[in-house]
Amino acid sequence: MDRNIVIRARGLKKFFGPVTAVDGIEFEVYEGECFAMLGPNGAGKTSTMRMLYDFSPRDGGELEVFGLDPAREGERLRQVIGVVPQSDNLDLELTVRENLEVYGSYYGLRGDRLKRKVDKLLELMSLTGKADSGIRQLSEGMKRRLTILRALVQEPRLVILDEPTTGLDPQARHHIWAFLRQLKAGGTTLIFTTHYMDEAERLCNRLVIMDKGKIIEEGSPQELIKNNLPRLVLEIDQRDLVDGWQDMALNFEFYGDQVFFMADSEQEFSTIPFLSDKGRKILRPANLEDFFLKLTGRSLHE
């Protein structure tokens, strides 16, 4: 399949003084794809994002976005890239509508065209009723939606989102996910960072997991789960188990007082020595979080 490459990074590096924030990473993002970057805080995700639209200069390697070098063509590239930063940086003194109008003016939009564009955007995120409200009167979810809308004011071909739903309630998150899926369906390329495995699993086609400035895993969520984990997970409270359960042949991971047994079939769990039958047991398919946590135990350190 011949797909257009939107982002190509080769040996990409970023230093902050003696600290290596991004340590020679390589990745590609294809047109129309949704690409996620996972990893603990300080892994280098935000630094990578910021180099894509030439906010931060890179310190090594090669980077191409739409075939252009951001360091040379940043100004032109930002015309077709929308950016949703980690924390909302809206103009607090202005209303919802004014925020979009002011931002649109940075792209040379004005007059009726800008006004129509703003009306259309407000409708997309059900913010029309809040058009004349101040930013301080908005819920966190609404602020986030507005920040996302603001990134779309010039109909970008690539949207960069840094932790799009961190700190939001479940309704707000679902609202934003639905919106991003719609955006992707419309052909917009998305790249985002997240701490939430469910978010990555729901939204992205491919992902990379970063740690200490390096990419340590790469693939589609389904691939990563299938290739690295048994099919099923049984969550059990450690207190419900007979001592000596660690000596069992079954795969397990241990988090706090929870034990996650892993196996390909339900029968394999029958050998688990339960102390009582009343304990809480959760049987579920293995997911991306299991993979991430397994990796955490192995190679990621807080």
Add this chain to the structure above:
Amino acid sequence: MNNSTFILPRIENRVRKVFAVWRRHQRVYFKFLIANVLPPFLEPLMYILAFGVGLAAYIGKVADVPYAVFLAPGMIASTAMWSASFETTYGTFVRMEYEKIYEAILASPVTFFEMILGEVLWVSTKTAMFSLGVLIVVSTFGLVSSWWCLLVLPLGFLGGMLFSLLGILVTSQVKEMNNFNFYLTGVITPMFFFSGTVFPLHDLPNLLRGACLALPLTHLVTMMRASCQGRLEPSLIFSLGICLAWCAILWPLAVGFLRRRIVV
């Protein structure tokens, strides 16, 4: 990739982007017009009342004119200095560190240079309007004697540029907002007192007078006083040159150091 996707950054696009930033600040400013505009007018008015009316009764002429006439242009110039300084110290710091406005702007096609130019031009515009406002106030006291006084409008703009660039340069180095006290009390306040604002520099000891002549506000006051009294002399070119030179030196420093602070 289709080339027509990209709008070439032509000169009119640059101007439009600079204006967009100017307009952003203007819109935000006008949201709190009364709170923003009233204090800067009350302060020079109080100085005029306390010194120009109250104290003046005990002193004769200063530099050949009644003290209040001498004082008025100094108040116009110092209002320009104070308003530009506050806007680019506390104001710029809050936009940079708390509201992250610059990060938002820099994610758009607006460049760093355009962003700072838009901000400096806005502060200068505001400062020019303040200068005009204080001029109107002092002229109701009959302290202005020439139509040349309208030159305080462009002079206020120039002063706004100079002190906003100085303020931005300071802000680029300040890690913690309380440290602005050092600049405002240690630099701006002495400049207010020793720039021929409230007394003439003429009779100061030579060394001190020389130091005062190096201060940019001295030259702004000199030009404003000359225009309010309608005494335009060739020597004013020197003062204008000094102010422009300050701007020319401060511009690359302010932009360069603030860029290093924000873009990492």
